[in-house]
Amino acid sequence: MRDFLRSRRARISPGDVGLPAGGRRRTPGLRREEVAVLAGVGVSWYTWLEQGRDIKVSEEVLDAIARALLLDSAERAHLYLLAGLNPPQARSAPSVAASPEVRRLLDAWSPRPGYIRDRHWNFTAINDAARIVFGYGETDHNCLVSFFTNARYRVVHRHWAETAPEVAAGFRADAARYPDDPEFDRIAAELAEVSPEFAELWARHDVAEHTSAVKAVDHPEAGTLTFDATLLPLPEHPGHHLILHNPRPGTGTRERLEQLMRERNLVASHPG
Structure with missing residues (x-):
């Protein structure tokens, strides 16, 4: 969980999610507190999640974090699995002709x-x-x-x-x-x-x-x-x-x- 979340926020710049750069940064990507704000969760709680502590996690919160980190469907499902939850049901997709x-x-x-x-x-x-x-x-x-x-x-x-x-x-x-x-x-x-x-x-x-x-x-x-x-x-x-x-x-x-x-x-x- 720690390595996955760190790698996801490291690839996102503040500008990608509508945040100001806020001066020089020691490491690339978003800070933990910025992810917490975007997801609507407490900074301490998000820090514990990223550290892999034994805390209660809901589907709604995971979805909010997935949106904050711009995760695609495969990454979102992986986040669920890392948190010990079943991934969301697959969404219906229209039938398409063979490529x-x-x-x-x-x-x-x-x-x-x-x-x-x-x-x-x-x-x-x-x-x-x-x-x-x-x-x-x-x-x-x-x-x-x-x-x-x-x-x-x-x-x-x-x-x-x-x-x-x-x-x-x-x-x-x-x-x-x-x-x-x-x-x-x-x-x-x-x-x-x-x-x-x-x-x-x-x-x-x-x-x-x-x-x-x-x-x-x-x-x-x-x-x-x-x-x-x-x-x-x-x-x-x-x-x-x-x-x-x-x-x-x-x-x-x-x-x-x-x-x-x-x-x-x-x-x-x-x-x-």
Whole structure:
């Protein structure tokens, strides 16, 4: 705590926060008393905080200090953790289209399937391999909805019944990160009306976190394809994730996948 707060105030000049310079300073940045004034707390209390003493700290005071020190969201969360508190809930961010850089990554990932979904599990980008392997069509706009309503996906997914509870629980866990966002409830309510399986699973209120999984499909042309699926967050777009599927070693998936995509004229040979 001491080192973090000292380093944050050392990088701010009085002019950055609308204070007069006040003559020569022995050390760069703001003085402790200036931070205390800006945050609306006592100088002694702030000094104790910076010294790491065992004092009671509220979220409101930490937010005031974060504003005084011009902390960004990552630094604010770090301050909370240093004070022994849980960071604030993530703020809702609008869904955004995939950047050109990430789209190029998806294209380069082919012939392996990949896609991007936003915090509501809406697809924002899908490569051709994902459409061909998993049967996603032009009407598939949401990963959760497609899992429970896309008949082709359900048929080819070898472990659909075993995976369904994890999928519903994962969506509920994501919804909990945005308690003030009604879109999660809307998606779940509309899906429950058309999918009895989802309605039953959603009513359980199970939650689960997962960043990786094994996904197996029985493709009508290529046979069984088994992938290690990895979910990677995109920090510049909170709530958005890149999901990449890599052929599982020893299953023959890579060879069958490349043959399938070659027949569709959508692949040049990829090493490894």
